[in-house]
Structure formats: structure tokens, C-alpha cells
Amino acid sequence: MRLHVVIEGSGPRVALLHPVGLSGAFLAPLAQSLASRFSVMRIDLRGHGHSALDPLASSMAEFADDVHETLQWHRFAPCAVAGFSFGSMTAQELAIRHPESVSALLALAGPCTFSDALRPVLAQRGTDALAHGMGAVIDATMARWFTPAFRHSPVALATRRYLLESDPRGWAQGWHAISRLDTESRLRVLRMPALCVAGSNDVSSTPQDVQRISAAIPGAVYREIAGAPHMLFIEQPAATFDVVQGFLQGLAGAHTPR
Numbered sequence: 001m002r003l004h005v006v007i008e009g010s011g012p013r014v015a016l017l018h019p020v021g022l023s024g025a026f027l028a029p030l031a032q033s034l035a036s037r038f039s040v041m042r043i044d045l046r047g048h049g050h051s052a053l054d055p056l057a058s059s060m061a062e063f064a065d066d067v068h069e070t071l072q073w074h075r076f077a078p079c080a081v082a083g084f085s086f087g088s089m090t091a092q093e094l095a096i097r098h099p100e101s102v103s104a105l106l107a108l109a110g111p112c113t114f115s116d117a118l119r120p121v122l123a124q125r126g127t128d129a130l131a132h133g134m135g136a137v138i139d140a141t142m143a144r145w146f147t148p149a150f151r152h153s154p155v156a157l158a159t160r161r162y163l164l165e166s167d168p169r170g171w172a173q174g175w176h177a178i179s180r181l182d183t184e185s186r187l188r189v190l191r192m193p194a195l196c197v198a199g200s201n202d203v204s205s206t207p208q209d210v211q212r213i214s215a216a217i218p219g220a221v222y223r224e225i226a227g228a229p230h231m232l233f234i235e236q237p238a239a240t241f242d243v244v245q246g247f248l249q250g251l252a253g254a255h256t257p258r
Contacts, residue, residue, distance in 0.1 A: 003070040004050035006042045009035025012252050013079035013103075015071065016042050017087030019231070020174035021141075021163050023049025027084070030233055033241045038248060041076055043067060045090065047170030056173045060181055063174075064093035071101050080251065082106035082244060084233055085205065086174055092183045092213070095190055104251055105190065105217070106244060108197040109230055111209040112184040112216065119179045126175030129168035137171075138163055144204040145231045155234060187216035194220035195247040199228030199236070221247065 006024060008031060016027045024031075024042030031040040044051040046066050057063055067090060071077035081102050083091030088110025095102040114122065128136045138160060146156050163171075194217045198210035207224055214222040225232055225239045233240040 001046055001052060001066045001069065002073050003046065003066055004044040005070060005074065006031075007039065007074070007076075008032065009038055009040050011038045012248065013076055014038045014040050014248060015067070015076065015079050015081045016040065017045065017067065017081065017083035017090050018043075018048065019085035019087060019109075020178065021048070021166060021171045022159070025049060026159070027233065029237055030241055030244070033237075034245060034248070037245070037252075039076075041071075041074070041079070043070060045087070045174075047167070047173050053167065053170055053173075056169065057177055058173065058180075060089055060093040060177050060183075061097060063090045063177060064097050067091075067094050068098040068101050077101035078103040080104040080106060080248060082108065083110065084108045085110045085230065086178060088205075089178060089181050089183070092187065095192065096183060096186045099190065099192065102192055104192050104248075105194040106197070106247065107194065107210070107213050108240070108244075109199060109202055109205050109210070109232055110213075111181070111205050112187060112213045113182045114179070123176050123179035126172030126179075129175075130172045134164050134166060134168050134171065145229060146235055147201060147227075147229045150229070150235050159231070159234065184212060184216050187213060188218070190217050193247075193251055195223065195243075196220055197223045197225065197232070197240075197243055199225050199230060199232040201227055202230045202232070204230040223247075 196214035198207040214220040
């Protein structure tokens with residue numbers, strides 16, 4: 001499946017992957033900030049934004065293969081791939097399955113595996129939305145995603161409205177795939193530069209969860225954004241931009257002839 005994309009800017013190539021239930025449009029502020037130095041592709045994952053919903057995906061591998069095909073179609077690979085939450089999981093799977101498409105991996109606010117006890121709980125988030133609509137999962141989602149002080153801000157309320165108006169099938173297929181995530185043991189084969197970023201106040205993908213990714217990838221860099229929750233790029237956009245741009249500029253500098 002070729003996915004809907006928006007490309008802006010010029011320079012070294014960077015692809016951005018969004019959290020479950022959202023779309024590339026939510027990464028527009030980050031993309032526009034990066035576009036002064038980089039060519040940035042925002043991708044709507046299957047069943048999200050302007051990308052097709054059918055056929056429904058059931059595994060992280062399918063989401064990763066979609067991204068690979070899209071990057072190849074646009075001749076955008078190899079590129080740095082920065083994924084947030086569900087996007088991080090997709091980016092990890094992409095780097096494992098299609099390392100030729102990924103020049104650097106940026107895994108932000110997402111885990112690499114789950115306990116067996118948690119997997120049915122994650123899948124249920126999708127099942128509940130299918131059975132009862134997005135209203136059945138919205139309050140718990142907002143509590144996981146944002147700090148209490150930020151939850152009633154205009155941007156958080158806009159995120160809430162977007163989720164409530166979304167097709168629950170896209171949300172459900174994402175959560176059913178998430179519940180099967182298990183990249184930890186396979187990350188050890190990766191040899192591209194990697195950055196792993198956590199929010200210190202993230203209750204959904206904790207710093208310890210993200211540290212497991214950095215521990216598994218040889219040479220990976222770990223960074224933590226103080227006070228940031230799960231949706232760190234929404235609640236702390238400037239700090240997220242600084243961390244992402246700093247890493248990407250370091251890569252660009254490392255390949256600049258001296």
C-alpha cells in the first residue's frame with residue numbers, strides 16, 4: 001500500500017511517523033521547523049489521515065511494509081525515520097525488515113515489547129472502540145497522553161475532537177497490531193545510528209521502556225525530555241525539535257567532507 005504523504009523543505013531526507021489514531025498533520029509543526037535544513041516527509045499510516053483503511057492491517061510488519069513501499073515509490077529512501085509512539089514501533093519494524101530504507105532510526109515515546117499480561121489489555125482498547133465508539137476510550141487516552149495541566153489546552157482539546165471524529169476501525173487495527181509488538185531481540189542486528197527519546201513524565205511508554213530500545217541497539221543514544229508526557233511533540237514541541245534536530249544535524253555533519 002502506498003500511503004498519503006506531504007513533503008516539504010530540502011536537504012537530507014527525514015520521514016516522520018505519527019502515533020496511533022492521529023495523522024501526519026499533527027507532526028506539521030515539527031516538520032515545518034525541520035524543513036529549513038531537511039527534506040521532510042510526513043506519512044499517514046494505513047487507516048489514518050488520508051491513507052486508505054482497507055485492507056485492514058493486523059501486524060506491525062504490515063504497517064512497516066507500507067512505509068517501505070511508500071519511501072521507495074517516492075525515491076525518498078534511504079532516509080532518517082523518526083517515529084512517535086505507534087510511529088516509533090513502526091519505525092523499529094521498518095529498520096529491522098528494510099534496513100536499506102533507513103539511514104538512521106529515531107524512536108520516540110514508544111516501547112519495543114510488552115509483558116504477556118499487558119497484551120490483551122492493549123488489544124481491548126481497539127475492541128472497545130469498535131464496539132462502543134471512540135467515546136469509550138477517549139478519557140483514558142487523554143489521561144495517558146497529556147499531563148493534567150495540559151489536558152484542557154486548545155491543542156489537547158483539538159486532539160480529543162479529532163479522535164472522537166475518527167473511524168474506530170483505524171484505531172482498532174493499530175491497537176491490535178500494537179498488542180503483538182515484539183522487536184527487542186531483533187533490534188540487536190541494527191547498525192544504523194539510532195536515537196531513543198523518552199518523556200520523563202510519560203506513563204504510557206516510560207523512560208525504562210525506551211531505555212530497553214537503546215540498550216538493544218548497538219551504539220544507540222538515549223535522551224530524556226524533562227517533564228514531557230507521552231505526546232511530547234505536542235506538549236513540548238520546542239524541546240522535541242531541539243533533540244531531533246540536534247541528532248539529525250550531527251548525522252549531517254558526520255557526512256560533510258572536511
